Amino acid sequence: MARPRTFDEDRLLTGAMHVFRRQGFAASSVRDLEEASGMTSGSLYNSYRDKQGLFEAASAHYNRTVLARRIEDHAPEGAGIAGLRRLFLSLLREPDGGSSGCLITNSAVEFGGKEQAGFVTEGLAVLRACFADRLGGNDTEAVGLLALYQGILVLIRAGYDKAALEAMITQHFETLEKRHGC
């Protein structure tokens, strides 16, 4: 019917996602997004209506790829508490030192107070469900792990001492496994 698209949407969304993770929504200019996505602003607006629309697409992309993949890689179904420990420790081993943080955490804070974007509540629900399942169904404990997870991401983004965090995670899961052992 018409001219076909030539750009790689996956690359585009991945680039935009990185910008939003690093800088947040408000501090990311459309120029930044042009450079990171390799696309001109006209096309961005043609495809995603506006900056907000691009953000929504990029954040859905985050949930689909980064979040889901991290769970699948470290704590898939049946991995139990050992999987959760791997998941938590993996946060310390991010390529850039984890300074980009988690788009869910970052957005929860940036848009806090307002009605939250869907992908935030959705991502939090996915994590909570994962934790509850791997813990054997203890939902209250899952909420505790969810909070701990978010807090670790905050501290990592703040440049907090990684060794201290690693020791804390290790000890936390040790006592967690001990408690679930008896």
Add this chain to the structure above:
Amino acid sequence: MARPRTFDEDRLLTGAMHVFRRQGFAASSVRDLEEASGMTSGSLYNSYRDKQGLFEAASAHYNRTVLARRIEDHAPEGAGIAGLRRLFLSLLREPDGGSSGCLITNSAVEFGGKEQAGFVTEGLAVLRACFADRLGGNDTEAVGLLALYQGILVLIRAGYDKAALEAMITQHFETLEKRHGC
């Protein structure tokens, strides 16, 4: 010597602090700060050099008043683990529902990746030291509480279910006290 100041610096800093807490640094315009502080931009720039300078003053004010007062009110020296529980539960009882969040947490996320502002690392250190002391010196456990604390603030700001958080906190400190009991 010259014309004396007529404005109440405490009110000014408190107003600016609220704006920064609610909206973050980037999303807070100088106009917002004028309205909240009851001061015109000319005076703001005269007294605090620029927006960044006002932010630094407001965040120092936060550490001095909000943070220090919260610790003193709920978990002063000698209050032990029971005091820490009160401190954590107090986060759920903030006037505005806690949607403004904590300026330390919010700034750690917003400026993540860059060198952190002094008041962030300082505030985190104050909390960690408080936790370690009230726990009886267990530093690794203090880091765990620090992360939990930050994560709770993230979830509150995200509008997370308060009942679930309260149940989680209660249970968490129950097992914590039990462990420190034997």
Add this chain to the structure above:
DNA sequence: TGCATTACATAATGCGCGTTATGAAATTAG
């Protein structure tokens, strides 16, 4: 081969931002 339609690039627009310049008001020192 046009015609309609969509993709994409370039350029322009208007607005709100942080910041600065200017001037008046208020105070003290001499």
Add this chain to the structure above:
DNA sequence: CTAATTTCATAACGCGCATTATGTAATGCA
């Protein structure tokens, strides 16, 4: 009373922002 100095209000400035308008390239359909 005057000069010096600092406070504070008003107004203006320039810049970068998100967004829109315009034009051109590429495809399928008639």
